[in-house]
Amino acid sequence: MNMSFGSKNSKKKIKTEEEVQGLESYIRDFWRFLPLPVCYINPVNIILDVDEVFSCFSNYQPTEIIGEDLGKLFADSKKIEEFKKEILEKEIISNKELVFLTKDKKEIPVSISAMQRKDEKGNFIGYFLSLTDISESKRFQEKLEKEIEKKAADLKEKIGELERINKIMTGRELKMIELKEKIKQLEKQLKS
């Protein structure tokens, strides 16, 4: 009886271990696959995990950045402090623009998204944070803004020119009317 109970328990234990090992392998593969820089942060804003892409993006080895405060990774300390407060209140934050600081102090404009994690009782236990490099779109936006500015200046110049021509034409018209009036008066004088 006891042997059978022990054997059942042992089988159950082996099955659980296999499931956990499967989960371990799945988590490792998933973190390796993720094509975005992603990290996991605890409620006191300490980085507890990063994926490989995050490591390449930031130039930090996981062992260098895990255990550090999230604030170390962003240029504007005020904005990141605001973000830290915001994530305590919102379950999801999408596309917030910040400037990322790599290990070699290179500044990269990024859009960050974050999602809260909660335990079974609904307590906040940390959050996932992902980064999107928006340098290209920022450059494109700046180029577009400059082009728009240039076009607007060209247009302004052309409008000015038109206004000048219009003024000249109007002056000319008025002069013509005046002259016609004079001719009429002269004709009248001649007749009388």
Add this chain to the structure above:
Amino acid sequence: MINKEQLDELLKIKGEVKGVVFQTDADYILKKEGEQGLKKLEKRIKELGYPIDYRKGKALDLHPIGLRVISLFLIKDTFDWSDEEIRNMGYTAPTTSFIVKLLMKFFVSYMKFMSVVPGYWGKHYTVGNLEVINLNDETKDATLHLKDIKIHPLFCLYVEGYFERMYQFVVGKEGRCRETKCMLKGDPYHEYVFWLKK
């Protein structure tokens, strides 16, 4: 210089350890000594006949606790590392540990972590009991006692580094940990004291 007989003696210590410790050892060696370094260590382990698999071993599999110290010994000896480097290996381990990832919900706050500390030890070792003796949420000072585990001074040093990093994870600041009492020096338990760096 330690010989094989002395290392074999370590295998007689009762208790087991999870395979995750060998994974974190391998991560640290790869970082410090590169692929060649890890191969060098693996060759040595194989020659001595110890069943440590740094690459394919599973994080949650159980191994004789003596292998934990054997691994530390052979790493120190192979690369001629100082004690401080072994402590630093412990300090770095939580940053790559799979068990830390599994138990992330514990690293929520100083008080939450300290309340689950005894169970946390059990997730890694089948011997030893970790108890919280003193706790101050305001100053973040703490004292832990590790009982019923008498292994080796190198292990104590590794654990000291490991605890220091765990402490920093939950206080969010730079902190320190020191072993102030040790069973290997005749004390009834190992005592680890934690405080914030001023």
